[in-house]
Amino acid sequence: MTTTGRPTTSATFAQSNETLLIPSYNNTCLEHYEFACRNGDCIPIESVCDGAADCKQREDEDYELCSCSSDKWKCLRGGGCIPKTQVCDGRKQCKDGSDESNCRKYYNYVFVWHAINMCFI
16 A cells, blocks of 8 residues: 655554654654555555565564563554553553453553552652
């Protein structure tokens, strides 16, 4: 899929203002909405780091692009990392909402963790 638009240089995946720099292989993909594959194809940004290679050279699943540091939560689809403190906080920071899914399972742990951190602030 190829569309016309602004150059792709970065994508903001979360409301936390964290921005992931994305290589720009062409100037036809829509910034913040599409990822530019090396061959010039554009794929939806949600397809980046989703576990399925959509670009012919698999650059949308590149380890460096899709990994997060140990203090971050990895959004399940669309790539991006958010601070672990923003998981299950009642606000979607990941575009796919994965940071707010399955919160019942983690609710007590997250609540206790937030309560402990609030006591030390």
